[in-house]
Structures are given as C-alpha cells and as structure tokens.
Amino acid sequence: MTRKLALSALLMLTAAPLAAEGTINVLTWEGYADASFLDKFVAETGCAVNATYVGSNDDFAPKMMAGGGVYDLITPSIDTTQLMIDLGFVEPLDTAAISEWNNIYPKFLALDGIQEGGQYYGMPYSWGAIAFMYRDDAFETPPTSIKALWDAKSSGKVSLWDDKSSVYVAARLNGDMNIYDLTDEQIEAAKQRLVEQKPLVRKYWSTAGELVDLYKAGEVVISNTWAGYQSSLLADEGIKVTEFIPEEGAEGWLDAWMVVKGTPNRECAYKFLNMQLSELGQCGVANVNGYSAANPAAAKACMAPEQFAALHQDDPDYLDSLMIWTPLGDRFETYLNAWNGVKAQ
C-alpha cells in the first residue's frame, strides 16, 4: 500500500500527459511499429501510434512501475509476460474481438504467461530461436556444439548475451536440459562453467547493435544471438556469419502483445492488435526484423515460399525442438544471482 502511495505520488509529480482520443502508446521492440506497415494502419483507421522502444525485457517492469497509465500496449517476451500478469499491469484479452485469434499456433496459446485461469493475457506475435552464430572465416570446421564457446581455440573471441540466459547455456553444456527448472546445485554447476569460460570471453553483449559492432570490429568470432536479426545486420555490412542450432538445443522466445489494465484507448488498441496479427503486421515484422510469425495462416498468405520455409513456418518439428522460455517465478532471483556472481568474479 505504501508503495502504491509512493508510486502515485511519483506519478502526480511526473504528471504524464493524457493521451489524446484515438492515439495509442505502445512500449515495444524496435521494428514492431515500423513505418513500413504502420503507416497503412494509421491511414486506414485514423488511430495514431506513439512507439517507445525497450532495449531489453528488463525494461518493461521498471517503466510500467514508474509510468503506468502512459502505455496502452506492451510487447514483453514469454519470460516476462507472467511477471506483467503477476504485477497486475495487464488485463485479460477479449479474444472474440481479435479476428485471426484461432490461427495462432495452438502451442503458443497453451503457454504459461499467455493464458492464466482460463483467460488469455498475451497475443502471440513473433518468435524465434536464441541461436548461436560464428564468423565463417574463423572456423575451418563449423562448430556444432555449445562446447565451441568453451574452446580455448577461440580464446578472447567469445561473447555471450549479458542475460540470465547464459545460465541456460552453461546448464545445457553440463547436460542439464531442464534449464527452466534447475536445482540450486545445477545452477551452481552452471555458474562454475561460466566462471571457467570467463578468460575466453571478450565481452558480454547487451544490445543487438553491440554484438554487431563486436563482430564488425573483429573482436568476436562466436556467440549466441537472436536468430535472424543480428546475422542479417552483419550480412548488410558484408561480414559472413553463420547461425547454428547446437547439439544441445536452443532456447526459443516468443513476444506477445498485452493490453495495459484500464487503457482508455481500447478501441484503437484492438484495431492495432488485429492489424498486427493480420498479414500486414505478421509479414511486416518478418520483413523488418527477420522473426517468424505467430500466425502461420497469415504468414503463408503474405510470404514467398522461400521466406515461409526459411522462417520455419511450415516446420512444426523445429518449433517443438526449441526450449521455449518459461517464466521462472521466484526462482528468477537464484538464476540472476548466479549470473551476477559470474560477472562479479
């Protein structure tokens, strides 16, 4: 209660301007409100869209806590959607108002953090793998295992995402495949692995742009990556890299649109959701970010067959092979502490 009071006092001080009628504020990832497809939506519906971009999933909760009431829609990933529900920031979706709802991969709709207590809170939008990536000219035999990131041959040229997901990577190296349900001992073992790896690490990357810069400047030759995104940015720069899914498997992520509790712009918000799940939004994000679409029906209609195949839209086995991020709940702290402990070494 005291916190709520403190927060509302803070809110009064920062006095967020009231959104005008027909304007929605979205807190999302770069590319998810790209002009290439958004302009058409704005012209057709008359709903204006203000986009604010996050750099990481960790930005959602602090931004919502400090500035609730500003945003109408948010796009956290599946490891953060449950937190949004638990914090009471989002409201159940009126799925009847989303025309293509039933075209979404059923696997996604069943996930924790998308649905809870018989109600849906997140509209799956785009997905992909946390793949691994290497510079072609640095490897004679292409790496196929996570072990390559622990190989002294790449000493000083390894990078890993500065995120709790590094624990998932190290756990798989240890043969612990229950990466979202690790015991304290397994987490400790993963931590030791990461400490072992530290002398080989050039830099832990924290933004997509940073990883691209590290490859470009010749600092890094192997790392994990958001499949499809950084590799295409690097291809634009003329740097040859190859993505791979290691023997130990890869994590999968899924981003979902959520409606902020009590939004005054519900009408425009649902128009926006419908657009994002239609061909316009689904191919929009696929073309801008290189991510796969959550609505395969729309994807099939608007993608060329090559793109449809390249994004694994026709390949349910690929989707099943990914270890889709799972909310860690109160175990999150243990994972994060292990990772912070590695960085403190």
Next chain:
Amino acid sequence: MSPIRDRAIGVAVFGVPLLWITVFMLLPYAIIFTYSFWTKQYPTFVPGFQFGNYLALFVDPQYFRVLMRTLKVSLLVSLFAFLLAYPFAYYLALRCKSSALRTWLYLAVIAPLWVSYLLRAYVWKTILGTEGILNSFLMNVGVLSEPSDIFLYNQFAMVVTLTYIFIPFMVMPIYTALEKIPRNLIEASSDLGMRPIPTFLRIILPLSMPGVAAGFTMTFCLTFGDFVAPFLVGGPDGNLVANVIVTQFGTALNWPMGSALAIFVLVIVLAVLSLSDRVERRYSPKET
C-alpha cells in the same frame, strides 16, 4: 524597504532553492534509505525493517568483490589523473610565461567537457580496439607484428578512459590552488637559500594541497559512480558498483538491494568528502 518586503524577497531567494533541494534531493534520499530495509519478494518487494541487504554487501562475495574493484579503479583513476594533472597545472600556473599560451592550454584541457561524455568514452573503443588506431600505429612502427587485444575490454581500458574523461576535474582545482600561492613566498624561500626541490616540497606542494584534495575527491567520486565506461570499454571483469545498482533496480526488480548499495556508495562518497575537507583545512593558510 519594509521588513515584510525584505522577508518576501528572502523567501523567494532562499525558499525556492530550499524547496527544490528538499523535493529533488532530500526526499529521494529518504525514500532510498527507507527502501534499503525492505525485503525482496516475488514479483517485486515488500515493506519491512531488516538489515539483510546491508549484511549481504559484506557477506555475499558478488557485492563485496565489485565494491573492492570499484575502489581500486577509482583510486587508480584518481592517482593517474593526479600524476598527469599536477605537472601540467604547475607548468601553467608557475612556469608558463605567455598568458595567451596559458589560456589556450587551459582551454585545451577543459574543452572536452563540452563534448558529450558518452561520445568521448565511445571514441576510446575505436582507439583501443583490436583493429583500432593504437594497434594500427604499433604495427606500422613495428612494435607489434599482429594486433593485440590487450588494450580494450578490460580494467586497463576503463582506467585509461576514465582518467581521460575526468582529468579536467583534477587540473582545474590544482591550477586554481597553485595560482593563488603568493609568488613572494616562493621568492622568499629561495632568497633564504632553499633549493627548488625543497621549496616545492615545503612551500608549493603543501599550499596546493587543497586543490589536490578537491581534484582527488571529484575524480574519485565521479569514477565511483560511473557505469558507462564499464558498459562501453570494460570487459567480462569490468562490472562496477553502479552497474550492479542498475541491475538491481532494473533486471532484478530488487529495489531494496539496489537502495542498500546506493546508500553504501553515498556513505563512501560522504566519507571521502569529509576527509578531503579535513585535508583542505589542514593545509589552508591559517588566519593569524
């Protein structure tokens, strides 16, 4: 003027800044201090009164190690900044004969302050990188046969970058202190047969100590709270305490732990300030 009007002016002149300081400095400190006793509990944290967060600072190696590392980097930056800034300021204040040259040299040191801090830190990446300017230079002159990766993404790079960025804060107070030393004291010392080095050690250095203390304080405290250099040029072992605070407020949603860390940093900064205040008073000319 009527006393009422005097009073109104007094309220306007002192009241507004006082209100500003209360609302934007004291109140936030109080809020942070309160949070530091709360408890982390999923999904966020709950009110409470316990010292666990402070205890963790000393017991949990992940915090203690980072605090020690921050202390080390801050001391190194202050030391290098001092070693570079003092001779420079000495030359400017006491040796440089041309006042135009003095102005230009002084401006040369201060001018980078007008350039964004972020930009200056970023530039060091292009200098120190594996394919950076320093490596190309060393290879051209034949010192290295292949590029070295020892210059960037480690604590060395952080110390170099932060020393460069904060050195104006060391030059300015030392220069001011040296300039204030009455020239006749130095002349009297040599008239009385003191050689230059003892004159420096017994007259100039002590009288410039207030400037040194001020410069040391500023570079130390600015480095202690820095989180950009570790992010840009620091390596896997580059996390400083400010980065950990950012993580606690962001990723971890553990505002209580972040607040305890912030309070601890505040205490260290205040301790350094009071120490430097003592040094300044110890070496300031006594009123007689």
